[in-house]
Amino acid sequence: MSTPTIAPVIELAGLTKAYNIGTPVETEVLHGIDLSLAEGEFAALIGPSGSGKSTLLNIIGLLERPTGGRLSIGGRDTARLSEAEITQLRGRSIGFVFQFHHLLPAFTAVENVMMPTIIARGAADDEAEAMALSLLDAVGLKAHAYKKPSELSGGQQQRVAIARALGLKPRLILADEPTGNLDTHTADDIFALLREFNRQTRCACLIVTHDPRLAERCDRIVRLVDGHIAGPV
Amino acid sequence: MKLRLPFAPLVALRFLREGRMQTLLILAGTTGGVAVIVFLTQLITQLQAQIVDRVLGSQAHVVIRPTEEANRRAIDDQGFATLVEPRAQRLRSVDQWENIARLAADMEGVTAVSPVVTGPAFAVRGQANKSVALMGVDAERYRRIVRMEEYMVAGRFAVDGTRAVIGSELAKDLGIRLEDKLRVALPNGRDEQLQVGGIFDIGNKDLNRRWVFVTLPLAQSLLDLPGGVSNLDLTVADIFEAQAVADRLKGATGLTVDSWMQTNAQLLAALRNQTVSNNLIRSFVVIIVALGIASVLVVSVVQKQKEIGILRAMGASRSMILQIFLIQGAVVGAVGSLFGSLLAFTLLNVFSSIYRNADGSPLFAAELEPRFILMAALVATLVGLASALIPARRAARMDPVQAIRS
Ligand SMILES: Nc1ncnc2c1ncn2[C@@H]1O[C@H](COP(=O)(O)OP(=O)(O)O)[C@@H](O)[C@H]1O
Ligand SMILES: [Mg+2]
Numbered sequence: 178m179s180t181p182t183i184a185p186v187i188e189l190a191g192l193t194k195a196y197n198i199g200t201p202v203e204t205e206v207l208h209g210i211d212l213s214l215a216e217g218e219f220a221a222l223i224g225p226s227g228s229g230k231s232t233l234l235n236i237i238g239l240l241e242r243p244t245g246g247r248l249s250i251g252g253r254d255t256a257r258l259s260e261a262e263i264t265q266l267r268g269r270s271i272g273f274v275f276q277f278h279h280l281l282p283a284f285t286a287v288e289n290v291m292m293p294t295i296i297a298r299g300a301a302d303d304e305a306e307a308m309a310l311s312l313l314d315a316v317g318l319k320a321h322a323y324k325k326p327s328e329l330s331g332g333q334q335q336r337v338a339i340a341r342a343l344g345l346k347p348r349l350i351l352a353d354e355p356t357g358n359l360d361t362h363t364a365d366d367i368f369a370l371l372r373e374f375n376r377q378t379r380c381a382c383l384i385v386t387h388d389p390r391l392a393e394r395c396d397r398i399v400r401l402v403d404g405h406i407a408g409p410v
Numbered sequence: 411m412k413l414r415l416p417f418a419p420l421v422a423l424r425f426l427r428e429g430r431m432q433t434l435l436i437l438a439g440t441t442g443g444v445a446v447i448v449f450l451t452q453l454i455t456q457l458q459a460q461i462v463d464r465v466l467g468s469q470a471h472v473v474i475r476p477t478e479e480a481n482r483r484a485i486d487d488q489g490f491a492t493l494v495e496p497r498a499q500r501l502r503s504v505d506q507w508e509n510i511a512r513l514a515a516d517m518e519g520v521t522a523v524s525p526v527v528t529g530p531a532f533a534v535r536g537q538a539n540k541s542v543a544l545m546g547v548d549a550e551r552y553r554r555i556v557r558m559e560e561y562m563v564a565g566r567f568a569v570d571g572t573r574a575v576i577g578s579e580l581a582k583d584l585g586i587r588l589e590d591k592l593r594v595a596l597p598n599g600r601d602e603q604l605q606v607g608g609i610f611d612i613g614n615k616d617l618n619r620r621w622v623f624v625t626l627p628l629a630q631s632l633l634d635l636p637g638g639v640s641n642l643d644l645t646v647a648d649i650f651e652a653q654a655v656a657d658r659l660k661g662a663t664g665l666t667v668d669s670w671m672q673t674n675a676q677l678l679a680a681l682r683n684q685t686v687s688n689n690l691i692r693s694f695v696v697i698i699v700a701l702g703i704a705s706v707l708v709v710s711v712v713q714k715q716k717e718i719g720i721l722r723a724m725g726a727s728r729s730m731i732l733q734i735f736l737i738q739g740a741v742v743g744a745v746g747s748l749f750g751s752l753l754a755f756t757l758l759n760v761f762s763s764i765y766r767n768a769d770g771s772p773l774f775a776a777e778l779e780p781r782f783i784l785m786a787a788l789v790a791t792l793v794g795l796a797s798a799l800i801p802a803r804r805a806a807r808m809d810p811v812q813a814i815r816s
Pocket of ligand 1: 196197204206224225226227228229230231232233
């Protein structure tokens with residue numbers, strides 16, 4: 178699919194993460210992860226609970242810094258970036274979908290979708306709103322655009338969260354069990370949405386899932402066991 | 411076009427709206443605090459201004475006298491200082507008073523200068539005989555020292571030839587009415603028949619009994635002070651600068667120069683103490699309001715942990731998060747000061763209709779100076795900002811992952 182000359186969207190080499198460093202309860206959660214994801218690649222990240230999937234995703238998503246090893250995003254070594262550059266890279270290049278949607282309850286669906294744009298540009302504008310509305314339309318929620326998250330069902334909330342992740346056309350989408358709390362039918366819908374966006378924009382996607390059915394529909398499966406990559410199933 | 415708020419104010423206002431009960435509580439606290447401060451400040455400023463006004467109503471701000479003159483003063487039963495007139499044989503003129511008057515008039519901060527010739531005399535009518543103070547003035551100029559025209563109960567404040575102006579008590583004591591004749595006799599044997607062209611009530615019985623205004627030349631000849639004046643009375647632009655003006659004049663002339671602030675030192679000290687206690691109350695209220703805003707925002711930061719984490723995950727920087735909470739503090743301060751000023755205005759109205767002077771007039775006016783509202787708004791906004799600082803910094807420092815995971 179991708180030619181070898183294209184720089185990988187993400188590249189991890191010997192990446193480690195330890196918590197409570199220097200205390201008696203110090204624990205290493207990730208023990209030297211090597212992983213790369215090319216443009217357009219749609220990968221599943223699977224593994225038992227507690228194996229470090231969320232930790233890995235948060236590190237790739239620049240929400241946490243690794244303890245050791247290297248993490249490059251779009252060819253840039255993140256260890257060399259300042260706090261401000263990290264924040265900007267996170268906002269503009271990475272779309273996050275969390276397990277529990279994590280929408281802002283004080284804002285309407287369309288405002289939630291616009292939020293990354295508002296942050297990146299300083300304020301909303303007509304173009305951003307039109308874009309957000311069309312994204313909501315794409316996830317089938319046009320009629321619910323001006324409702325607050327509390328007025329939406331779980332599946333609808335997660336679809337808003339996906340629309341939000343796609344708003345700035347990120348190069349990388351990270352989804353942590355986006356369908357974990359949904360029924361099979363809704364989960365399939367959500368998954369299809371992500372896949373569709375991946376086809377359209379050729380963004381790289383890393384999706385944590387417990388559902389083997391969904392994992393099998395990905396280009397690639399990354400298996401994490403006790404903080405090690407265990408290779409494809 | 412829709413109103414599109416920038417990121418930080420947008421989120422700040424939404425957070426405030428979302429936390430209804432909390433927002434209402436801190437707004438109520440801030441409103442109350444601002445109301446107390448504005449109300450107290452306005453009340454005390456007005457009352458103090460009235461007291462000072464009353465004291466200065468019958469006094470020159472600054473008086474220039476010959477150096478050797480004895481400056482004995484007495485405090486009368488109302489607490490007002492009055493000059494004890496020097497004895498006639500000691501009466502001296504201010505040397506080269508015209509030059510001194512010109513110098514004083516040119517001095518910065520001085521708005522009026524009036525020469526006065528004053529000395530003891532007896533007012534005689536039939537059998538009655540009263541000790542008075544003869545006041546030789548140029549009525550036009552003296553009016554700018556003491557607003558005599560406001561105190562006239564009969565006739566006008568004008569002296570000319572032998573026409574004189576006396577106080578209501580003296581008029582009553584001697585049974586004098588407008589245009590009646592009155593004889594003044596002096597210790598040096600001179601005397602003169604005056605005609606009363608005006609009667610004043612200056613609000614001070616002693617002065618109403620003692621002051622007899624005549625022309626400058628008449629007083630000069632009666633008091634054996636040809637061409638001389640016993641003192642120069644001055645009005646200054648800023649009454650609280652009177653002492654500074656007096657000191658400068660003293661330095662420039664070497665004469666005795668007194669300001670009302672010296673002659674009313676006790677009153678001034680009392681006013682200062684009142685101001686100090688008012689400041690103390692205001693400071694405490696400000697601290698309490700600040701603590702209130704800060705504590706509510708601290709709670710809000712904890713409650714909004716998850717939202718803060720989400721915003722950070724979507725690219726919001728630490729400084730954006732900081733701004734969100736600073737703005738909340740500032741908005742609470744600003745809105746609180748608006749409501750507080752309204753409340754203070756209401757309180758002033760209520761109290762001014764309850765508390766009245768002996769004559770039934772309101773003790774103070776139910777008005778709020780715009781500068782107090784502006785000042786309150788500024789202070790409250792700054793206090794809001796300052797009290798939001800600690801919570802805001804906590805929010806900005808929060809680990810986004812921790813917030814999202816929990
Ligand atoms: N902040 C933290 N401090 C200490 N241990 C943590 C922290 N976050 C995660 N862990 C531990 O790291 C391990 C991996 O957690 P996580 O990445 O959430 O796993 P998964 O998502 O695969 O279920 C768990 O044992 C968890 O207890
Ligand atoms: Mg997890």
